[in-house]
Amino acid sequence: MASLSSPLDLSHHFSVTTKRRAPSAVKDFYKYFVIPGIANLTGGMPHASYFPYDTLEASVAHPQRFPTVPGGKKAKGSESSERIVVPKESQSAAPKKIDITTALQYGTAEGLPPLAGFVNQFVREHLHPNVPYAGGPGTLLTTGATDGFSKAIEAFTEVWNPDRDGVDSRQGLLCEEFVYMNAIQTVTPRGPNIVTVAIDAEGMLPHGPGGLNEVLENWDYRRGRRPHLLYTITIGQNPTGGTLSVERRKQIYAICQKYDVIIVEDDPYWNLQYPSAQELQAQYRKTPVNPTLSKRNYNAGKKSSGYEFLDSLVPSYLSVDTDGRVVRLDTFSKTIAPGCRLGWMTAQPAVIERLSRIAESSTQAPSGFVQAMVAELILGQQLDDKSTASQKHSGTEKAWQMDGWVRWLEGLRAGYEHRMQQMCSGLEEGKYVAIGTERPDEFTSSENNEDSWEVLDKVQMYDFAWPTGGMFVWVKVNYESHPLHQKYGTARLAKALWVHFTQKPHLCLLGPGTMFSPTEEVRARGLRYFRLCFAAMPADDVAPITRRLVDGFSAFWQRKNLDGLEDPESTAQAMERLQMEPSVNFLGMGC
């Protein structure tokens, strides 16, 4: 392997506020803090004896709680838990302490050293062992991916105000045409163009109509500056469930190089990749398997992650990031819990340095409670050589360590993959419905007649691709096949269907496609879609709820009118708002 080049200087992309942030002097002064015996009268911090917590503790899962095979049997004792304890003061040597005195005190924006160190090691050695620029990437803890994206937007965009600024200074954000709207609503108040790029079941299209190259090559400067920032979810895309192949990544990256575009890769579902999706879909539909995403070793011939599971995952844009133009957002929301409000950013060190300065003036470090608890879960008390054997035994053995962490991630993948399989097989089995004119009762009791009845009037109500990752199935409804389509049209049927599902006995709340449509133009197409989340319900409910969903579709296709679904008050009115007002904010729904 040839020696790697340093990452490019991206400072021309920094916003004026980001350029203006003062450098940190903390490192210069750390040497004074550690003078033996020095009385530090500078810092404005309380003494740890005044913290009301004497320990922080938890019962936690073993990393092997979940099997690694979808639908596999749980191992004996897998439900049992282990105790972890964060002590008031660790017996370990500085600066890798996990204790209340450290974690609940002020710290730098870099975060609790053991946790920040773990994340950095995981990223550089295991998750992205082959980042192709000299020195490799840096990391910064965040309070979750939303916070990370907010910081990226602060770093790389200016506010555009039409009352003040010429259109020539308006910036733009590129994104998939159906997209996680929380991200879009984070950036729209700053006024950029939201520029959608066409997608297919895999993800963003580099070439062809509506693809990234076309969008940038034919950029209409009357709209503003050519977009310099791309926001993308490449694995288990939200809402479409696609996973971008390495080949595509290379093509898109080359276009971003050509047009000097920064890639913000939001990757909450990277460990939730489903090798079985394409095989099962092909099996159900008797179609050939797309070979690009079948199970393989992505690090073969390069530096291994050290784990077969991690090697088998489609790698990040970081794996092709020769320039250092990728800013990646990770979160513990889907691997530990959303309420952690804990994640990290990965980018070239000069970008991480600026992001740290932004953090110092806003969030500072993530909460010490979550930092300590996650560090203790994964790392445990890292006892040094002076610790006794019994301390070592009780301290480090319980913690997951890197092996346990990776094992946990694989167990989660299997759990969610199993849910995906159950929902998708149910949807496959129910996507057709028999509709037609009513027939006399005597006919239906006869074997042959019922069969011919079905063949005659069977229509497909919806279609979907089995998601290769993530938490969602993206269902395209075929409203044209509905008997009332000519009378009501797609838009009215779509709204009525959503309301229909909220009523008994169906009782399903669906995510309308318009909630993932960033522009007016996309919204017209978004009407046809629903996003279904198979992650949030109890595991045993996935199959029966899917059945209820399929029955709800069938019932809707049997309807002779939309009575009770278009009440101008209440439900339908709310739906109107949901469908028609893109500026309404659903961020609190955890969408």
Next chain:
Amino acid sequence: MASLSSPLDLSHHFSVTTKRRAPSAVKDFYKYFVIPGIANLTGGMPHASYFPYDTLEASVAHPQRFPTVPGGKKAKGSESSERIVVPKESQSAAPKKIDITTALQYGTAEGLPPLAGFVNQFVREHLHPNVPYAGGPGTLLTTGATDGFSKAIEAFTEVWNPDRDGVDSRQGLLCEEFVYMNAIQTVTPRGPNIVTVAIDAEGMLPHGPGGLNEVLENWDYRRGRRPHLLYTITIGQNPTGGTLSVERRKQIYAICQKYDVIIVEDDPYWNLQYPSAQELQAQYRKTPVNPTLSKRNYNAGKKSSGYEFLDSLVPSYLSVDTDGRVVRLDTFSKTIAPGCRLGWMTAQPAVIERLSRIAESSTQAPSGFVQAMVAELILGQQLDDKSTASQKHSGTEKAWQMDGWVRWLEGLRAGYEHRMQQMCSGLEEGKYVAIGTERPDEFTSSENNEDSWEVLDKVQMYDFAWPTGGMFVWVKVNYESHPLHQKYGTARLAKALWVHFTQKPHLCLLGPGTMFSPTEEVRARGLRYFRLCFAAMPADDVAPITRRLVDGFSAFWQRKNLDGLEDPESTAQAMERLQMEPSVNFLGMGC
């Protein structure tokens, strides 16, 4: 009491991004989420069974751990702790659950309902029972006061870019002339004028030279727009330790009304008010006591807070906020622990609504770990009527409840007040030094001679006001009294003194006044000051370290030269940077 008016519409002060934020539709849709039996397929959230935490637990202090009298004896058993447990699923009725399933799941930016509800109740009923506008204020949880200030700045300021914008659009931030620089460094990247207002030992001056009225009345529009935002720490001001009287608040508020200025009141030390400071200072110096801050009931004749302790505290600007122009920042950093990264904002509801929208696109809610742990500490499992008596006994009795919370705050006050007393009495006793020409030994052993020797050459090395609140003593050094002053001047002596203290046997790290000087002009005066924090060291160290400090001053005044203190390398160079570069960022130092 006449009926109160509604707060003013402040929307003309909102930044363009803040105006553009979409309204929330969560409340409209909550009704669908709670349809009995509904299968919610909308939310993109993991299932709680995949969270690796089965419980969260802690050993916590009793609220009466610390005595309420400075230096008072600890009660028997005060060091013992109580166990708290956050269960996987609470037995309590929705929506006030404190459990892992709720706290570690996605939630709205409003935060965990029991904690958000507690904060709101505490604010409206106890901390600020007399806010003079109709309906009273709203609250929003933050990830600490720095986050709160960042959100206020985002809400109320535009970025000013001299390459793009005329000077007539440049906004300004008013602040005390010596100020908490983290706040200033949060706002400076946005480009406003930083406009200092003169202070005295109490705090900001409304009238007179350099006072708020003069600054606004004589505003020079060639600098930009007249400032519309005031940042202030009014209790235990950082760094000067002053506490603003109600009379001053009224005067300053009236000026803010006249010039339409929003007041951002940052109040981390509101419970750390020291009634003894002025009395002890007067006692040491044989001067009269200023009656404005002596112990009293500030809510006398109005609605009581319900607690004698809270009634005795100088109230917030909110208590005079007839217009709703006060945005107050609170934090749990000094009442629980800085590592909580938890606080709240208080303002009129229309402002809180916009701040919530900002939170949704950045931090979202604070970490569920800290929310659950603090809620469990204070509130415990709020068991409903269906709970058994034994559950109730084990659940609610352990938690602090409102009474315990207020008791804890009072205990902290006493602890820090005692530290303040120890440091200040030590500083009082050591502020004079005897210097002069050396005399033969035989003279010093004689009683009368020693006395006359001292009278002849006793000089005052520094002066200070006893802080009426907070964590700091602000010491003004009298460099003119140093024998080498004529030779070296104030600036060189100031730097040398800082270095002198870092050396043996003194070993004290002091916060130079320049670190709290927001402008070049103030910095010239800031050179003369040090900020001393009495909060961060062990309680028993305050007196001996103060003694070391006083001895260090004396030793410096005995010096015949600055040898070893002006080494161009190392310490002195770093000090140079510390003193001379206002743009250097010390935020990570917890200052």
